[in-house]
Amino acid sequence: MISNGRILRRLAVFDFDHTICELNTDVVVRDLLDQSLITPEIKSIVRSCGWIPYMQRIFRLLHQSGICKLDILSAIRSIPEVAGMKTCIAEMAKNNFHIIIVSDSNSEFIKVWSDFNEIGQYIHTTFTNPAKFNGNGALEVHPFHHQTECSLSSRNLCKGKIVDDFLDNQSVVANTEYEQIFYIGDGRNDVCPMLRLKDNGFACPREGYACYDALSNAIKQRSTSYEAKILKWTNGFHLMSLIWKEL
Template sequence: MANCKMLPRVSRRLVAFDFDCTVVDDNTDTVVRDLLPVDKFPSDTIIHKQGWQEYMADVFRRLHKQCYSPQSIRDKIRGIPEVPGFVRLLKRLHQAPENKYDLIIISDSNTIFITEWLEAHGLTNCFESIFTNPAYFDNDGLLHVRPYHHQTECKLSASNLCKGKILEHFVAKRNLRDNTQYERIIYVGDGHNDLCPVLKLRQGDIACPRRDFALDKKITAHRDKMDLRADIIKWKSGFELLKQLVERDATLDDGDADEPKSESTKQ
């Protein structure tokens, strides 16, 4: 008979990150679109009638027609700055004692943009999984992006990607496959489409909206009408977020959590 011995129960923590305007300090799609002259942008009518993915598909066709190579697009992505302190934050969580944090990305960007940027910053190995829209360059160098999935159930999310559903499925899969239980889930994001996963969080979990961005504004304006059980940590930089997470888990602290002072203010 096959060995059906149950794996020992493992207790860990999960940190799920959005990508655009959360890890990187810009929107990867619009950064690439801006390679085009403004008068060559597709019409916004495409967004209203067909959606953002169709709009970006037209952007990629126009870039290809203008002879932008795959490498020029990759280079543009690699040059996007981090949200200050996020490279440090991600490495600190990944290197936490006892390896107790799993890191994932859930993003409406695409596989090429995200993996390119992570590779440029030495972060590829920090993540357990990346959930985003599949992308590839064809033999002619044209970029294609496919929907991650098709969904109609969640009205808070786009039809091509529901972050809340992805988060739930990942947690359930780890529980069933690896007997891993997440004692705490931390969700870090900035946008409207990050509200769905935030509302999936339990009491004792932590929602981390970027201060003064869409997610923060929506929570602030409507929290009394939401079934929001998680604690809230607002942040402006990775340095600030790390400092607040250290206050809840001292094992993350190596004495280097504070934001570096500029040369003019150092004593």
């Protein structure tokens, strides 16, 4: 649709783990290890340095333990979808949605799972921690960025900033505006982008996960009213029915 020379579309922003795929990709791969190898020292890396340095150590252990690239990719492909989510994404793509993924997983896991499940064709852009298998077959992962401005987000990934930058870029470079924005997630790190939504926005936290309560508490602490509408969902089919009522 064109309005005043601008392209008008809808935007769906998805988290990945527990939102598109049913499990946490990092945890699934970590659990390929003999858990006795994950010493207290290694576990302490999460607190001292963050999740990405911790997972980099885990990937090194996997390689040292003889768990190869094919084992890792097979584990990722085996993760089931959140029921109905592939259908939901496909239907969105047919109905003037741009679909982007903003995730604290990594580029290798998301691409492998999305292509295997035939949704990669519908994804406009993915924002996540870059990863690749090196020449020795070990997986390497790096932070998406380094940020200290947002206390709601991890140091390596502020989802709110990513979405804001995407919207600015689409406006300037692609001459595109979004008449409706749906943000779909499950975790505490999805609260930041949800809080930035305006009156054309829809915060979609998954029922039974941390995001809904964290978002509710954050809204109560705001000095101004929350303009976006909250749509709490259970699976992809339910999410699709909620969103279609708002179109």
